[in-house]
Amino acid sequence: MSVELEAILERIESDSTLTRGMVEKLIRDVGKPLTLMEVCGTHTHAISKTGIRRALAGKVRLLSGPGCPVCVTSDADIDRFIALARMPDVAVTTFGDMLHVPGTESSLAEQRDAGADIRIVYSPLDALGMAEKEPRKEFCFLGVGFETTAPAILATVAEARKREIDNFSICAAFKLIPPALRMIAAHPDLAIQGFILPGHVSAVIGSEPYRFLIDEFKKPCVITGFEGADILQAILMIAGQIKEGEPRLEIQYKRVATKEGNKAALKIMEGMCDVKDSMWRGLGTIPESELKLKEAWKDFDAEHKFSLPPLEHRERFDTAGCRCGDVLLGKIIPPDCPLFAETCNPSNPLGPCMVSSEGACAAYYKYER
Amino acid sequence: MCIGIPAKVIKINGDMGKVDYQGVQRETSFMMLPEAKVGDYVLLHAGFAIKRLSEEDALETLELIREMLKAGEQTDER
Numbered sequence: 001m002s003v004e005l006e007a008i009l010e011r012i013e014s015d016s017t018l019t020r021g022m023v024e025k026l027i028r029d030v031g032k033p034l035t036l037m038e039v040c041g042t043h044t045h046a047i048s049k050t051g052i053r054r055a056l057a058g059k060v061r062l063l064s065g066p067g068c069p070v071c072v073t074s075d076a077d078i079d080r081f082i083a084l085a086r087m088p089d090v091a092v093t094t095f096g097d098m099l100h101v102p103g104t105e106s107s108l109a110e111q112r113d114a115g116a117d118i119r120i121v122y123s124p125l126d127a128l129g130m131a132e133k134e135p136r137k138e139f140c141f142l143g144v145g146f147e148t149t150a151p152a153i154l155a156t157v158a159e160a161r162k163r164e165i166d167n168f169s170i171c172a173a174f175k176l177i178p179p180a181l182r183m184i185a186a187h188p189d190l191a192i193q194g195f196i197l198p199g200h201v202s203a204v205i206g207s208e209p210y211r212f213l214i215d216e217f218k219k220p221c222v223i224t225g226f227e228g229a230d231i232l233q234a235i236l237m238i239a240g241q242i243k244e245g246e247p248r249l250e251i252q253y254k255r256v257a258t259k260e261g262n263k264a265a266l267k268i269m270e271g272m273c274d275v276k277d278s279m280w281r282g283l284g285t286i287p288e289s290e291l292k293l294k295e296a297w298k299d300f301d302a303e304h305k306f307s308l309p310p311l312e313h314r315e316r317f318d319t320a321g322c323r324c325g326d327v328l329l330g331k332i333i334p335p336d337c338p339l340f341a342e343t344c345n346p347s348n349p350l351g352p353c354m355v356s357s358e359g360a361c362a363a364y365y366k367y368e369r
Numbered sequence: 370m371c372i373g374i375p376a377k378v379i380k381i382n383g384d385m386g387k388v389d390y391q392g393v394q395r396e397t398s399f400m401m402l403p404e405a406k407v408g409d410y411v412l413l414h415a416g417f418a419i420k421r422l423s424e425e426d427a428l429e430t431l432e433l434i435r436e437m438l439k440a441g442e443q444t445d446e447r
Binding site: 004005006008009011012018021022025040041042067068069070095097122123124125126144145146148149151152153155159198199200201203204225229230233236252253254255256262264265268356358 | 370371372373375396398400401402403410412414415416417419420422423424426427428429430431433434435437438
């Protein structure tokens with residue numbers, strides 16, 4: 001049975017007759033050019049890599065959205081991570097892509113070069129394993145991510161409590177996608193006609209949290225997988241909705257995303273976290289867009305454990321000319337930024353969208369120049 | 370960061386288990402996917418299985434694409 005699934009996935013992944021056919025169909029069928037937003041950074045990367053953006057140029061304008069967690073983490077959060085890394089006897093554990101993101105004055109990579117104990121892990125469970133092996137040292141995991149990632153990190157905290165590993169904590173800066181989409185859909189300067197919605201955030205939250213995009217904003221929406229064929233099919237579905245004049249919330253990525261989402265993951269988030277306002281880099285403060293550990297979990301909350309000062313809701317990031325904020329909002333595409341590929345490039349990234357490999361600027365630099 | 374990879378479940382023991390991804394075996398938590406069984410394909414994210422991949426739905430996607438392309442050939446009236 002699974003041999004068959006493998007064969008189907010293989011066709012979706014690499015059958016170029018499907019992708020070519022869909023590109024031709026879109027070029028043939030789309031009249032007035034469409035402006036859509038791909039919300040997720042993994043989609044941005046896939047769209048650049050597969051050449052979809054270029055193939056549909058003049059017919060479908062694809063703007064990148066705020067769905068790169070590394071890019072939207074505020075510099076105040078990064079400064080806080082750096083403060084943790086500077087503490088004696090604290091090892092900071094993190095996913096690798098956080099390392100080079102600039103805070104106000106430094107980055108975690110610079111701190112590591114200066115001797116801070118910063119360790120990259122594949123899973124938060126690996127960080128918990130380190131804490132168990134080295135009980136005299138404090139291990140703090142940087143809780144950066146959207147709804148896809150938050151449950152994994154929170155489940156690790158629950159596991160720490162179960163296994164009585166009390167030298168483990170997280171510094172949580174989890175962000176929520178639907179409130180950011182509300183802000184973008186309501187933005188007066190942005191004329192986005194439809195949304196390519198993230199597949200893996202939706203695997204966790206299901207389709208219903210996006211319902212307001214249809215009910216209140218009348219925007220066609222399709223929850224989408226990450227292969228070229230998935231993305232092209234979603235664009236065709238959105239184009240069809242626009243043509244019919246009937247916005248709907250559809251799921252293209254049915255093999256993974258459902259209406260209900262992952263109940264166990266949702267229960268973990270609801271049970272362990274409160275929802276708070278959050279500062280997004282480039283987007284400003286978005287109401288009720290961040291998860292923070294509830295009081296009952298404060299022993300595992302680095303903010304409490306290390307008495308970190310409260311976060312300022314103020315954008316401090318100020319690299320002259322950097323327009324990451326406008327890129328994250330879909331106001332411009334990376335080549336419109338005067339720094340792009342000139343002073344700002346992957347070996348010398350000035351803004352967060354160039355730092356993260358999922359950032360729109362990094363994707364454009366690598367595949368679309 | 371929201372990358373998920375499909376991997377095959379080869380062992381489950383309570384909350385923990387093992388998956389095989391292109392020949393590489395990895396410890397995986399099934400805390401969020403208690404219904405997973407050995408032999409299933411699951412989506413893996415940050416060391417956790419978060420969804421069982423459905424063969425019927427994957428096939429449906431493929432067939433919908435084929436239908437869309439076929440419809441394009443037949444009703445090219447513009």
